[in-house]
Amino acid sequence: MSEPIIETDALGRDFSVRDGLRRRTVVAVDDLSLRVEAGESVGYIGANGAGKSTTIKMLTGILVPTRGAARTCGLRPVADRRRLAREVGVVFGQRSQLWWDLSVRESFSILAAIHGLSPERERRRTDELVERLEVGEFLGTAVRQLSLGQRMRAEVAAALLHSPRLVILDEPTIGLDVLSKQRLREFLLAERAAHDTTLLLTTHDMGDVERLCDRVLLVDRGRLVFDGTLTGLSRTVGAQRVLVVDLAEPTPDLAIADTEHLGSEAGGLRQRLAFDPEHTTAARVLAAVTERVEVRDLAVEEPDVEDVVRRVYSARGR
Amino acid sequence: MTSVGDLAAYRAVLASRMRSQRTYRFNFRLDLGSSLLVGIVELAEVAVLYTSVHRIGGLDLSAVLLVFGLADLTYSIADLAVGHCDTLPTYLRAGTIDVFYLRPQPLLLQLITSDISLRRLARAGVGLAALVVGLVVNDIDWTPGHVAVLLLAVPCGIAISAAMYVWAAGAQFFLVDGAEATNAFVYGGRYAATQPASVWARPLQALFGFLFPMAFTGYLPTVAVLGLSGPAWLPAWLAWCTPLAAGWVWLLALGSWRLGVRHYQGAGG
Numbered sequence: 001m002s003e004p005i006i007e008t009d010a011l012g013r014d015f016s017v018r019d020g021l022r023r024r025t026v027v028a029v030d031d032l033s034l035r036v037e038a039g040e041s042v043g044y045i046g047a048n049g050a051g052k053s054t055t056i057k058m059l060t061g062i063l064v065p066t067r068g069a070a071r072t073c074g075l076r077p078v079a080d081r082r083r084l085a086r087e088v089g090v091v092f093g094q095r096s097q098l099w100w101d102l103s104v105r106e107s108f109s110i111l112a113a114i115h116g117l118s119p120e121r122e123r124r125r126t127d128e129l130v131e132r133l134e135v136g137e138f139l140g141t142a143v144r145q146l147s148l149g150q151r152m153r154a155e156v157a158a159a160l161l162h163s164p165r166l167v168i169l170d171e172p173t174i175g176l177d178v179l180s181k182q183r184l185r186e187f188l189l190a191e192r193a194a195h196d197t198t199l200l201l202t203t204h205d206m207g208d209v210e211r212l213c214d215r216v217l218l219v220d221r222g223r224l225v226f227d228g229t230l231t232g233l234s235r236t237v238g239a240q241r242v243l244v245v246d247l248a249e250p251t252p253d254l255a256i257a258d259t260e261h262l263g264s265e266a267g268g269l270r271q272r273l274a275f276d277p278e279h280t281t282a283a284r285v286l287a288a289v290t291e292r293v294e295v296r297d298l299a300v301e302e303p304d305v306e307d308v309v310r311r312v313y314s315a316r317g318r
Numbered sequence: 319m320t321s322v323g324d325l326a327a328y329r330a331v332l333a334s335r336m337r338s339q340r341t342y343r344f345n346f347r348l349d350l351g352s353s354l355l356v357g358i359v360e361l362a363e364v365a366v367l368y369t370s371v372h373r374i375g376g377l378d379l380s381a382v383l384l385v386f387g388l389a390d391l392t393y394s395i396a397d398l399a400v401g402h403c404d405t406l407p408t409y410l411r412a413g414t415i416d417v418f419y420l421r422p423q424p425l426l427l428q429l430i431t432s433d434i435s436l437r438r439l440a441r442a443g444v445g446l447a448a449l450v451v452g453l454v455v456n457d458i459d460w461t462p463g464h465v466a467v468l469l470l471a472v473p474c475g476i477a478i479s480a481a482m483y484v485w486a487a488g489a490q491f492f493l494v495d496g497a498e499a500t501n502a503f504v505y506g507g508r509y510a511a512t513q514p515a516s517v518w519a520r521p522l523q524a525l526f527g528f529l530f531p532m533a534f535t536g537y538l539p540t541v542a543v544l545g546l547s548g549p550a551w552l553p554a555w556l557a558w559c560t561p562l563a564a565g566w567v568w569l570l571a572l573g574s575w576r577l578g579v580r581h582y583q584g585a586g587g
């Protein structure tokens with residue numbers, strides 16, 4: 001019923017690359033047709049160079065498509081760039097949009113002026129973001145003196161200051177420690193719940209996708225090769241889960257039905273067993289193990305994005 | 319309404335830049351001092367020529383002071399306001415230019431308002447001093463026409479010099495690592511503008527007389543207010559065409575910028 005927040009139709013982008021003396025055309029994105037509804041949270045994943053950043057740049061009006069068309073928030077990204085900028089917030093994990101020699105507070109007030117926020121709206125939104133991202137402790141600190149975790153929180157707050165309907169995050173958790181990742185994800189979930197914000201994020205971190213996204217788009221060599229849920233993706237590639245058991249005493253390699261023994265450490269004190277959730281369950285594998293030997297501790301590892309991506313790619317013959 | 323927002327954004331950026339430059343007082347004074355020194359050395363360079371000759375290109379030392387004063391003051395003000403356009407290659411290499419695309423202002427305006435280098439005030443001070451001295455020591459016939467030429471010369475001179483930076487910035491989108499190539503024109507033009515245009519070699523006449531009309535920032539207004547005729551290729555009455563020259567070079571600058579931006583977006587061109 002309502003208009004999609006992102007809609008692309010056979011979107012494509014080539015780059016001309018100098019190769020010695022010759023110029024050669026590299027297809028970065030090809031025949032990309034997708035639709036993202038308002039309020040969705042979408043993980044856009046793929047290997048390096050798969051075309052993720054190029055797509056984001058076309059959606060935000062930084063790059064002109066070579067083929068096809070895109071509409072973001074109902075606007076034409078390049079022609080309506082300035083209007084679109086009021087609707088979209090973008091966080092580049094690797095590129096700061098703050099002023100390195102200014103304090104976080106000053107950066108925020110400049111951005112508020114850039115987006116033409118009223119003093120009242122600026123104050124309310126800044127307070128909200130400062131509280132929820134826990135930016136308060138370093139509001140007066142110059143950006144260049146922030147730790148990476150602090151800077152990312154400040155970057156996210158900066159990108160969201162004008163309350164955009166669509167938030168695009170390009171590798172938002174890259175380089176962050178576990179705790180910082182956790183905080184950032186919690187914030188994004190809360191922000192989405194509170195304002196019905198649409199999220200589109202590229203990431204290499206499975207945790208990001210698992211915690212934040214209800215839909216996954218996978219690109220390979222510029223083409224969309226999967227569109228669905230993460231479970232669906234894992235299922236299509238038969239991604240295995242891994243049960244890691246710490247045993248009471250050194251044990252020879254375990255041979256358990258429906259599992260694959262991946263390896264042993266510390267002379268058999270820790271063993272890794274891969275299983276396909278389609279055929280068995282973690283509980284059943286564990287039961288089979290405890291029948292033979294005492295288990296002191298255990299962990300279940302989910303397939304990571306890299307692994308899933310690799311499997312999809314190899315299934316596609318590359 | 320957008321322009322009000324743009325203005326507020328500009329004010330906010332500039333105010334914060336000024337604050338941050340004032341935070342490092344010692345550095346700032348050092349910058350001011352060195353910038354002042356460079357200005358004085360350039361002025362001295364002009365004066366030194368006159369220790370061995372009385373006239374160069376039909377101008378004596380006091381007349382050249384006027385040329386220098388006008389050209390250097392207007393250039394320094396342009397430098398103060400838009401000189402940081404030459405940091406564009408840094409933004410391009412780091413990819414931070416993309417951030418400009420994500421803000422609701424025109425890109426060029428964002429680049430121009432991204433900074434202000436207050437230390438360049440010192441340069442403008444040298445130019446202003448030379449101009450004031452030049453106006454006092456020359457025997458100027460203060461007719462309304464001459465006053466008008468001078469009043470035109472200052473804003474148009476600033477516009478012409480500023481356009482040089484914008485033109486060069488547009489070219490950076492293509493060159494990226496070729497800032498030296500454009501600097502030859504930008505800073506070469508600055509230097510040429512402080513000299514009597516009447517002694518320029520033919521290629522310079524075409525280049526800085528008309529293509530990049532630097533002769534309009536200092537030399538032409540000077541010969542006009544001093545009642546001189548100027549060389550055959552650059553008659554003094556052309557001083558009245560200074561706004562035209564400014565319009566032309568801005569056309570060039572915006573064209574270059576537009577081409578550059580389109581090239582960056584990969585829209586052909």
